[in-house]
Amino acid sequence: MKTTKFFVFMICFVLFAAGYTVYAQYDAAWDIAIKDRVAGKSDYIAIQDVYEYLPPPATPTSVAIIIGAVYADNYWVNIKMDYSLLSAALQKAIGWGRDDCDKAAQMAFSSWYGILLRKSFDDAGKIPNTSPSVCNSPEIVCNADAPLTISLLLRRWNEYFWNYGNVGKNYVYVRGASYNFIGNIEKAKAQAYYSEAGFNIPPQSWQILYTLTRQTSLPMQGMQEGPLKAGDRAVSNDAFIFEPPSATKHYCLIGVVSTEFFENNPSKINPGGNWNTAVWLSYDGAAAWHNIGVTNDTESGLKFYNQDNRPEMFAFEAHCSNLPPGTEVSLSCRDPKVLMDIKPLRVTAKYHVVSTEVEVPANFTGDLIVRIKNPQGKYLPANASVEVRMMWLLTHGHQHYIQAANMLGAHDAAKEFRELRVPMGNFTFVGKSSR
Numbered sequence: 001m002k003t004t005k006f007f008v009f010m011i012c013f014v015l016f017a018a019g020y021t022v023y024a025q026y027d028a029a030w031d032i033a034i035k036d037r038v039a040g041k042s043d044y045i046a047i048q049d050v051y052e053y054l055p056p057p058a059t060p061t062s063v064a065i066i067i068g069a070v071y072a073d074n075y076w077v078n079i080k081m082d083y084s085l086l087s088a089a090l091q092k093a094i095g096w097g098r099d100d101c102d103k104a105a106q107m108a109f110s111s112w113y114g115i116l117l118r119k120s121f122d123d124a125g126k127i128p129n130t131s132p133s134v135c136n137s138p139e140i141v142c143n144a145d146a147p148l149t150i151s152l153l154l155r156r157w158n159e160y161f162w163n164y165g166n167v168g169k170n171y172v173y174v175r176g177a178s179y180n181f182i183g184n185i186e187k188a189k190a191q192a193y194y195s196e197a198g199f200n201i202p203p204q205s206w207q208i209l210y211t212l213t214r215q216t217s218l219p220m221q222g223m224q225e226g227p228l229k230a231g232d233r234a235v236s237n238d239a240f241i242f243e244p245p246s247a248t249k250h251y252c253l254i255g256v257v258s259t260e261f262f263e264n265n266p267s268k269i270n271p272g273g274n275w276n277t278a279v280w281l282s283y284d285g286a287a288a289w290h291n292i293g294v295t296n297d298t299e300s301g302l303k304f305y306n307q308d309n310r311p312e313m314f315a316f317e318a319h320c321s322n323l324p325p326g327t328e329v330s331l332s333c334r335d336p337k338v339l340m341d342i343k344p345l346r347v348t349a350k351y352h353v354v355s356t357e358v359e360v361p362a363n364f365t366g367d368l369i370v371r372i373k374n375p376q377g378k379y380l381p382a383n384a385s386v387e388v389r390m391m392w393l394l395t396h397g398h399q400h401y402i403q404a405a406n407m408l409g410a411h412d413a414a415k416e417f418r419e420l421r422v423p424m425g426n427f428t429f430v431g432k433s434s435r
Contacts, residue, residue, distance in 0.1 A: 026062070029053050030182040033070040037261065043071040047093035060096050060104035068105065069113035069181055072262040079269060079276050080283035081109040081127075112285030115188050115220070115234075115257045116179035119288050121158065125179050128282035130408050132389050132423045135281075137288035140192070140253045141173040141235075142242070148173065150221055153235045162292065166247040171239035172209060174255035176220060176286065177232065184227035187260040188220035190236040197250035197291060198303030198368070199390035199425035200277050203266045206254060209240035220257060250293040250300060250427070257286045273308045274392055275400050278422050282407060291427040295380050301367040302427055304390055306360040313393040315421065316340070316368060317355040322384045323347045328373040329354045329386065335366045344373065357393065372429065380431040388429070392422040 029050045036046035047067050051058050068075060068086050075085045083105035090101040112125040117139040119129055141153060144165030153161070153173055164170060174190035193206040208216050220234040228234050244251060258264040264286050270276060280287075306312050316331050323329075328344035331354060340358040360366070372386055380386070394401050396417040404422050405414035413420060 025053065025055050027182050030066055030070070033066050034183050037070050043067055043074050043089050044093040046071065047089060051094055060090055060094075060100050061107050063094075064090060064101075064104040064108040065113065066182075068108035070183075070261055072114065075109075076262065076264075078272070079280040083109050111180060113180040114178070114262055115176040115181075115185065115228075115259060115286050117174070117176045117255055117257060117286055117288035125285060127285060128279075128407050129285075130282050130423060132391070133387065133426050133428075134423055135252070135289035135291035135426050136428060137255070137290050139175040139288045140255045140290035141175060142253065142290075143171045144168065147171050147239050150235055150237065151223065154223055154233050157233055160292075162290070164294070166244055168243065170242040170244070172242050172253060173236050173239055174218075174220075174257065175233070175235045176255075176257050177234065178228045178230055179285075180230075182230050184229055185259050185261070186227045188228055188234060189217045189258050190220055191217050191256045191258075191266075192236075192240040192242075193254040193256070193266070194242055195252045195254070196303045197252050197293065197300075197427050198305075199427070200274060200305045200307065200392075201252070201303065201425070202271055202277065202305065202307055203269045204271060206266070209242055211238055211240055217258075250302070252289055252291045252427070255288050255290075259286075262286060271307070274306065274312065274424070275403070277307065278392065278404075278424055279407065281423070281425065289425070291425065292430060293427070294432055295372060295386075295429045298371060298373050300370045300372075300429065302370060302388060304360075304366055304368050306362065306364040308362060310362050311359050312362075313357060313359055313395075314424070315355060315357045315389075315391040315393055317353055317389045317391065318370065319387040319389065320347050320352040320354065320385075321387075322350060322381075323352070323372075323386070324374055324376050324381065324384070326375040328371070330369075330371045331356055331388075332369045332371075333358075333366050334369065337361050337364065338366055344371065370429070380429060382431045384431040386429045387426055389426040390424040392424050394420045394422060 032049050032053055033046045050063050050066055075081050086105035087101040090096055112127055116125050119134045120136040138160050141161045143163045172192050174192055178185055192209040195201045195206045218236040218238050221237040222228055222232045222234045256264055256266055318329050327347045330342050330344040332341040342356045345354050394404050404420045410420055
């Protein structure tokens with residue numbers, strides 16, 4: 001009996017040791033790719049070095065994940081990672097078949113590897129992120145009263161920290177975590193921008209934020225100074241300063257993080273219309289929006305764009321939660337070129353949706369007027385919210401229909417030629433003590 005137990009123990013020990021060795025070799029393969037990148041070697045050379053180091057059989061997917069993350073700049077094309085470029089590199093370097101390399105590259109880019117800025121608390125790094133509430137990021141932190149410490153910002157990781165002042169200085173921070181990246185990140189830097197609150201806002205309309213010393217980028221720092229290791233959480237090591245241009249308007253804050261492996265420069269996003277904005281929102285895991293504001297009036301304006309050179313159909317949806325019974329909500333646009341005027345609708349349930357669909361002229365910029373009339377007072381109460389979403393409506397035959405079906409994973413809908421709804425951003429009005 002003792003002999004049997006000993007043999008079982010030895011078998012388990014050998015299997016554990018073998019598994020540990022494989023994991024150690026996988027981690028070391030990341031180090032090899034990083035050293036090749038730092039040394040200026042091509043991705044073809046790095047692919048070969050990683051392939052030769054990994055224990056056999058080194059699959060196209062295992063190599064693609066490492067190379068796709070470390071050489072991300074090679075494959076990022078304007079608004080997303082281009083899997084065909086990584087696939088071509090794998091084919092050229094090793095000689096694997098195209099089908100295998102295509103599948104490996106698509107798998108590599110289906111999750112984010114690097115500094116992840118959560119777009120909401122539910123964000124687990126899946127790419128693309130096609131949630132209609134993609135602009136609810138907890139990673140953009142704002143405090144009107146005073147600067148915040150790195151320790152406090154990281155300890156309150158799973159909380160919104162949003163103390164916003166309509167006038168004067170607001171201290172803004174950008175948070176993020178090293179996600180899926182097995183290696184050190186030494187040059188993570190944050191930038192922050194603002195824009196008028198709204199949807200489908202082109203990067204050319206953003207305004208960059210500065211620090212008190214007029215810097216436009218800040219190093220990301222964890223609890224300890226030094227490189228960010230796998231799983232480390234980090235925040236900009238100082239505050240950007242936001243002074244709202246108007247005390248009566250709402251604004252969006254945007255955070256972007258770059259590293260030595262991923263440049264992530266929003267100024268290089270080509271003004272390619274609605275599609276480029278929709279794709280960038282869904283595919284850039286190192287960028288996030290915080291489009292949440294406390295309502296200060298019964299009427300608010302949200303900027304919206306049709307960036308295309310042709311009229312397009314959009315839906316506007318007001319998702320109402322925990323509003324007092326009898327609250328009236330309406331959506332309208334005062335521009336006569338947009339025929340939209342939803343009369344006040346009375347909210348009758350704990351969760352209620354007010355929506356409308358409208359054709360928006362080509363190259364149009366307008367204001368969506370959101371009216372929230374609370375019978376119990378001027379402002380929304382605590383724990384009440386109205387999330388307003390803009391959805392781009394694509395019918396079969398639209399030039400982006402097939403691309404949108406692939407991005408949304410709406411293959412069954414596409415087979416039946418059903419209308420597709422592409423998220424173009426959201427803004428959430430909350431009660432006075434909800435943030």
